[in-house]
Amino acid sequence: MNQIETCNAIKHECDQFLDLLATAGLDAPVPSCPDWTVAELAHHLGGVHRWAQLLVETHAQSPQRRPPLEVDISDRQALSAWFAEGSSAFLATLEAAQPEAPMWAWGKDQRVAFWIRRQLHETMMHRVDLELAVGAVVDIDPLVASDNIDELLELLPYAVQFQPNAANLRGVGSLHLHATDPGLEANGEWLIRYTEDGFEWAHQHGKGDVVLRGPLTELALVLNRRHELPGRTEVLGDAAVLEHWLANSAL
Structure with a gap:
C-alpha cells in the first residue's frame, strides 16, 4: 500500500x-x-x-x-x-x-x-x-489484513525490547497460514520456519508442522489475539506449535 x-x-x-x-x-x-x-x-x-x-x-x-x-x-x-x-x-x-x-x-x-x-x-x-x-x-479490508500479518511478522524480531516473550519464537517448527478468500494468490499464504536465531517467513505455499486455515480477516484476528481459536479457522497438524506462536507473539 x-x-x-x-x-x-x-x-x-x-x-x-x-x-x-x-x-x-x-x-x-x-x-x-x-x-x-x-x-x-x-x-x-x-x-x-x-x-x-x-x-x-x-x-x-x-x-x-x-x-x-x-x-x-x-x-x-x-x-x-x-x-x-x-x-x-x-x-x-x-x-x-x-x-x-x-x-x-x-x-x-x-x-x-x-x-x-x-x-x-x-x-x-x-x-x-x-x-x-x-x-x-x-471485518477488515483484505489489503489491510494481509499487510497487517506481514507487518506483524516483520516487527516481532524487534518487539523483544518491550515484549520479551518474542525471544521464544525460535528453535524447531514451522507454521503455514492459509487464507481461503478468493483472488489473494501469494498474498494469502505465509510459511514461517523457526531457526536457531529466530524465524524466517515468506509468502508461499508449503508444508508446515501446523496449518492455520480460514478467512483472511479471521487469520488476522487470531494472530493478533482478538479471537480465540478456533474461531472461523481450521487448525491442521501440531496445534502445540501454533499455541506456542500465539503465546509469544503479542505486540
Whole structure:
C-alpha cells in the first residue's frame, strides 16, 4: 500500500471508530483489552495519534515522551471532539510527510514510512477492539489484513525490547497460514520456519508442522489475539506449535 492508500485507510478507520464511539457505553469493558473501558480505549488511541504526529512532525531521532492528554473521558461529546480533532491533525501530518525521510522507529525501517504503516494497523486493531466491545460484526479490508500479518511478522524480531516473550519464537517448527478468500494468490499464504536465531517467513505455499486455515480477516484476528481459536479457522497438524506462536507473539 502506498502513502495515499494507507492514509485513506487510516481515515476510514478513524471515521469508523468515531461512529462506534457515538453510541458505545463509555464504561463498557473492552474484552480484547481487559484492563480498559471504551472511554479508556478512545483515550489511548487518541493519545497514540498525537504522539505519532509529534514524532513525524519533528522527524524524531530518538524516542520521545508522549504529550499530556487532557480530556474528560466521562463526557462523550468532549471525548469524541478531542479524538476527532487529534485524528484530523494527525492525518494531515501523515499526508504531508515524506515517507522516505529518515527518523527514529522501533523497527527495522528507520523512516517516516514506518509510522504511517504502523498507525494504520494500530488504528485498525483498536477499531476492532471497539467493535468487539459493542458486539458489532468485525471485518477488515483484505489489503489491510494481509499487510497487517506481514507487518506483524516483520516487527516481532524487534518487539523483544518491550515484549520479551518474542525471544521464544525460535528453535524447531514451522507454521503455514492459509487464507481461503478468493483472488489473494501469494498474498494469502505465509510459511514461517523457526531457526536457531529466530524465524524466517515468506509468502508461499508449503508444508508446515501446523496449518492455520480460514478467512483472511479471521487469520488476522487470531494472530493478533482478538479471537480465540478456533474461531472461523481450521487448525491442521501440531496445534502445540501454533499455541506456542500465539503465546509469544503479542505486540
